[in-house]
Amino acid sequence: MSASPIPVHRGQGSQPVWDLFVRLFHWSLVSCVLLNYFVLEEGDPPHEWAGYIAAGLVMARIVWGFVGSRHARFADFFPTPSRLRTHLAGLRAGAAPFHWGHNPLGALMMLLLMALVLSLGVTGWMQGLDAFWGEEWLEELHELLANGLMLAAAIHAAAALFMGRKERTRLIKAMVTGVKERY
Known part of the structure; x- marks a missing residue:
């Protein structure tokens, strides 16, 4: 299935878009990331477990991207070069196509955020291995x-607004509700 953009100037309406899994994934991931960055002590078991949970959530979301509901599937929003060009041209012209699901830039950000969470999970796990124990470069990369994740998340939140x-x-x-409303 491909994304079905609708010109921005079309009227009002609402449509169910984000299924329960996508919403639980999103807010659970937000919680893990914020806890790990602002609350939990680096290297302590709760920090590690929150990181593993976050990575597990992303892996589950990847699976859901192939088997989930329409707007959760990667085929609905994957940011192909053509979709990105069309979206960017529309933004420059002041009439970007409307997407009930992710727009191409939102999809690109979502993929970046998920890649960063998985990279954090891998680098965090590596720090516990004998081969990398105490390696400063790995701690600095983590x-x-x-x-980078926090910066991207801030951009993501600002872009959503x-x-x-x-x-x-x-x-x-x-x-929160799963229903996208236009007014």
């Missing part, structure tokens, strides 16, 4: 990835 206003949608509410 910290760099964590900071910006695009919500631009597209006249309630994106944050949709990630």
Whole structure:
């Protein structure tokens, strides 16, 4: 299935978009990331477990990207060069196509965020191996990835607010209720 963009200027409406799994995944991942970055002590077992849970959530989301509901499937939103070009051209022209699911830039950000979480899981796990115990470069890489994740997450949140206003949608509410509304 391919994404079905709808011009921004079309009227109001609402549509179920994010299924329960996607919403639970999203908010559980947000919780793990925020706990690990701001609350839990680096290297302590709760930090490690939150990281493993986050990586497991991402792996489950990848599976769901192939077997889940329509807007959860990668085929619905995968950011191909053509989709990205069309979306960027529309943004520059002030009339980007509306997508009920992820727009191509949102999809690209989602993939980046998931790749960063998985990279953090791998580098965190590696730090516990005898072969890499105490390796400063690995600790620095893990910290760099964590900071990169937080920066990307902040951009993601700001973009959701910006695009919500631009597209006249309630994106944050949709990630809670599962229904994307246009006003």
